[in-house]
Amino acid sequence: MSTELAETPIMGRRFRPRWATTTATTTQNEFPDISVASQVTQSLVEGTRTYVAVAYARQKLHSLPPSVGRLLLFEGAPEQVGHVEDAIATSTLVPYLLAANSAWSALFSHSQYRSLLPSVLDGDEILNWDAAIEVAPERPSGTLLVTFKYAGRGRPTPVENPWDD
Amino acid sequence: MRQQRLPAPAYPQAYPWFGVIEGDELEQGDILESCPVFLPPPDLDVHAERPVNATLQWKEQDLIVMSQSCDLVKGRRGVEDVLLCAIWKRSEFTGGHFLEKDSEMENARKGRFPAVHVLAASTIAGLEREVRVVDFQRVYSLPVGFLRRRAGMARRLRLLPPYREHLSQSFARFFMRVGLPIDIPSFTAKKK
Numbered sequence: 638m639s640t641e642l643a644e645t646p647i648m649g650r651r652f653r654p655r656w657a658t659t660t661a662t663t664t665q666n667e668f669p670d671i672s673v674a675s676q677v678t679q680s681l682v683e684g685t686r687t688y689v690a691v692a693y694a695r696q697k698l699h700s701l702p703p704s705v706g707r708l709l710l711f712e713g714a715p716e717q718v719g720h721v722e723d724a725i726a727t728s729t730l731v732p733y734l735l736a737a738n739s740a741w742s743a744l745f746s747h748s749q750y751r752s753l754l755p756s757v758l759d760g761d762e763i764l765n766w767d768a769a770i771e772v773a774p775e776r777p778s779g780t781l782l783v784t785f786k787y788a789g790r791g792r793p794t795p796v797e798n799p800w801d802d
Numbered sequence: 803m804r805q806q807r808l809p810a811p812a813y814p815q816a817y818p819w820f821g822v823i824e825g826d827e828l829e830q831g832d833i834l835e836s837c838p839v840f841l842p843p844p845d846l847d848v849h850a851e852r853p854v855n856a857t858l859q860w861k862e863q864d865l866i867v868m869s870q871s872c873d874l875v876k877g878r879r880g881v882e883d884v885l886l887c888a889i890w891k892r893s894e895f896t897g898g899h900f901l902e903k904d905s906e907m908e909n910a911r912k913g914r915f916p917a918v919h920v921l922a923a924s925t926i927a928g929l930e931r932e933v934r935v936v937d938f939q940r941v942y943s944l945p946v947g948f949l950r951r952r953a954g955m956a957r958r959l960r961l962l963p964p965y966r967e968h969l970s971q972s973f974a975r976f977f978m979r980v981g982l983p984i985d986i987p988s989f990t991a992k993k994k
Contacts, residue, residue, distance in 0.1 A: 766979065768915040770901070770937050774894035778861035781840070787850040794882065 819922045821962050822929060826954035828884065828946070829871040830970060831961030836862045837886075837952050839942045864889045866921075866936055866961065867949075868973055874946065884949050887973070888940035889921065892933045901935060910935065916979065919972040921961065929959050936969060938976045 823832065841859040848854045865886040873880035895901040901910065901918075911920045917938050924931040961969060 763914065765909070765915050766917070768900065768906075768909075769917045769939050770890065770895075770899075770935070772899070773888070773937075773940065774890055774896070774899075776862045777836075778859060781858040781860055783856060783858045785846075785848045785854045785856060787848070787853075794879065797879070 817964075818962060819965050820924045820926055820929075820959045822926055822957055823953075823960045824957050826950035827876060828867055828869075828874040828950060828953055829960060830867050830869060830874070831966035832867040832953065833864065833889065833959045833961065834867070834886075834949065834952055835864045835958070837865050837944070837949075839863045839865070839886075839944065863940075863942070864891075864934070865942065866969070868941075868970070876950075880946070882946055883943040884946050886942045886944060886949075888937040888942070889934045890937060891931075892935065895935075907933075913972065916972070916976045919969050921969075922965070924959055926959065929957065931959065936973075938973055 823829075838860045841861065843856065843859070846854075846856055866889050867874070868885040868887050869881055874884065892901070892907065900906045906915075907920070909915055910918050913919075919936040919938065921934045921936060923933045
């Protein structure tokens, strides 16, 4: 199991608290109640198993606040993974992770899980450039009475020529 | 015999976040606590012809050195003023501050707030410190001689590689940000 998945910034809705654990070693422990995923796995050729991450979204919000990011882990074959491998390799957000006609579609056609499908992401939602410590915490402070004296114009710092050696 | 599994340490000994420094050597990542910074009044007016008396405000600030270590080597000509950023203890964010919330601190930890950078807690004996936040929007400079003297007054923490470079990179990312006046329209927004 690739533990880089833990850092893949994929957004989602809160489903069950323990699904937030992204460093699990087996999908069975993580998602015992997703039987469809197991069925997909059984159809695979031995030795071609791989783990993939599927982003899912908070449908109510449409946009995806990072704080609700969660991962779903499944077993699958490389040809079923589709875009997902890219998502893991680049550790970037990929809005649509599911190939339209992949075996994963079966899982997400269930109404119970349809809301897990990823929605559109916007780059601005990943980084919040406006978040800032606008009001600084209080610190001890005081005042100084000072006399400013002119010390002349500033001069450039002499720099040694690196080619002189 | 079955091997006993031990939980992974929070901060593996091989890659400690902090070291302890004594003396006036300065490097990028050095933390100076309760260091005075000086704030000239906005209406300060000085003249070359005559001295001017004025009241200057100062405040205590925990600071972290952002200047490059190679510019701070003693005995070599480097910078005359050291670039510093303010750092705040996590517990200082109170009264509804957004970083009071665990969820927002988690966003900060993951680098989703480019204006801040989270430092791990220190468990070094005598220098135990809680998680702190570097504030890239509060940048100061102090003369290197002044800062060396302050640095020599007490043992202090030094952020070690690669955490130091991680901080430096975050600062660079924040500093070099570019806002486009006219952005390319979103490809995914709903068309009207």
